[in-house]
Amino acid sequence: MSTFDYYFYYYSAIFSGYPLVIKVAIFIILILLSLIVISFFRFFYIRRKQILEEKRKRKINKRYREKLIDILYFSFQELNIVDLEDDNDLKEPKKGWQKRMLTYLILDIKADKSFEIDGGVFQNKNYYNLLSYTKLFDYWVNEISSRNTSKAIKALRMANEIGEGIRGSAFSRSVHHRNSYLRKLARMTFTRFDAHAPYKFLEKGFDSQFNKFDERRLHYTLIEVNKDHPIPLLSKWITSTTNENYCSFLIREMGFFRQEEGIPFLIELYRKEQSQQIQGQIMMTLGELKYEPLIDLIKEEFKFASLPLQTNMIIGLKKLNSKSCLPFMTEAYYNTQFSEIKIQIVELLKEFDQAGLQILTSLSKKSSSKFENNLFAYALNYPHI
Numbered sequence: 001m002s003t004f005d006y007y008f009y010y011y012s013a014i015f016s017g018y019p020l021v022i023k024v025a026i027f028i029i030l031i032l033l034s035l036i037v038i039s040f041f042r043f044f045y046i047r048r049k050q051i052l053e054e055k056r057k058r059k060i061n062k063r064y065r066e067k068l069i070d071i072l073y074f075s076f077q078e079l080n081i082v083d084l085e086d087d088n089d090l091k092e093p094k095k096g097w098q099k100r101m102l103t104y105l106i107l108d109i110k111a112d113k114s115f116e117i118d119g120g121v122f123q124n125k126n127y128y129n130l131l132s133y134t135k136l137f138d139y140w141v142n143e144i145s146s147r148n149t150s151k152a153i154k155a156l157r158m159a160n161e162i163g164e165g166i167r168g169s170a171f172s173r174s175v176h177h178r179n180s181y182l183r184k185l186a187r188m189t190f191t192r193f194d195a196h197a198p199y200k201f202l203e204k205g206f207d208s209q210f211n212k213f214d215e216r217r218l219h220y221t222l223i224e225v226n227k228d229h230p231i232p233l234l235s236k237w238i239t240s241t242t243n244e245n246y247c248s249f250l251i252r253e254m255g256f257f258r259q260e261e262g263i264p265f266l267i268e269l270y271r272k273e274q275s276q277q278i279q280g281q282i283m284m285t286l287g288e289l290k291y292e293p294l295i296d297l298i299k300e301e302f303k304f305a306s307l308p309l310q311t312n313m314i315i316g317l318k319k320l321n322s323k324s325c326l327p328f329m330t331e332a333y334y335n336t337q338f339s340e341i342k343i344q345i346v347e348l349l350k351e352f353d354q355a356g357l358q359i360l361t362s363l364s365k366k367s368s369s370k371f372e373n374n375l376f377a378y379a380l381n382y383p384h385i
Contacts, residue, residue, distance in 0.1 A: 061105060076121065079126050160192070231257060238250050280312030286316055290320060
């Protein structure tokens with residue numbers, strides 16, 4: 001019998017004779033000790049990695065920072081790739097960590113506006129020539145195509161930080177990835193950078209898992225795209241989707257980008273649409289587009305509308321911000337059975353100063369409940385009852 005077998009059987013025999021409580025306690029202690037040991041290893045591993053990153057960052061800063069500031073802000077002339085190759089002080093980084101750290105440094109310098117205060121002017125052409133010469137574009141394109149999901153997501157974020165220079169073909173794998181976060185981020189980045197068919201995924205409903213967070217990200221993507229060229233009329237994509245959230249998003253964006261030419265489409269869609277979510281968004285967008293006949297449209301529908309739809313109608317009138325809606329406010333106040341809507345009507349009337357005050361005073365004289373008395377007391381600065 002080996003020494004290991006001897007002690008194994010020896011301690012097993014001792015342990016088997018202990019009461020159940022002691023056995024459970026020993027088992028828990030062994031688990032806790034294992035977790036503590038693993039935590040210590042994990043702590044030292046993370047700290048070592050942080051120290052290494054800081055050391056690498058200092059090394060890249062010392063080697064490139066002053067030269068990059070001069071190229072990006074104080075050269076006052078375009079430096080092409082040949083000029084950069086001839087510069088002995090600016091060597092192309094070869095290792096992956098060097099390219100990563102150099103990208104961070106370039107973006108930090110780009111975001112630092114203190115150089116402009118000192119008389120510098122950011123040289124946009126030098127910026128892109130620099131990224132091309134150092135092959136940072138190629139590095140991040142390779143990272144986007146990585147099979148490691150976290151690396152691909154990080155690379156896509158970096159692509160958005162870098163700006164132009166990355167072709168839509170770089171996202172060919174990521175735009176169909178099974179990871180929904182990576183897939184949607186890749187499609188947004190594709191929309192921003194692809195020169196041939198940037199709206200490919202917007203035309204197809206973007207993504208079946210489109211949510212509120214995606215709305216915010218895609219909104220800012222469209223803003224960036226619109227800086228280079230006006231985005232097309234969004235109404236042509238609304239009918240091609242059955243996703244209510246995505247449809248409502250496109251309608252809201254029509255208001256944000258002031259697409260008045262889509263108003264006839266929105267009115268037609270409102271009359272045939274069954275979804276109250278979409279109908280409500282149409283009301284708000286028409287108000288955003290300053291469509292005056294919206295008042296007449298609301299008059300027709302208000303009395304029989306649900307609470308959410310009435311709420312959106314009042315929001316639409318707020319966005320319209322037209323005194324033409326004031327005569328309708330008295331009618332709307334008496335035609336709604338919802339206290340929430342009455343509060344919104346009072347808040348809307350308060351925005352029209354003297355004209356709104358007169359209607360509020362008239363309504364207050366006919367108040368018939370304690371709720372209404374307190375509501376008008378608040379609106380007209382009367383003592384509460």
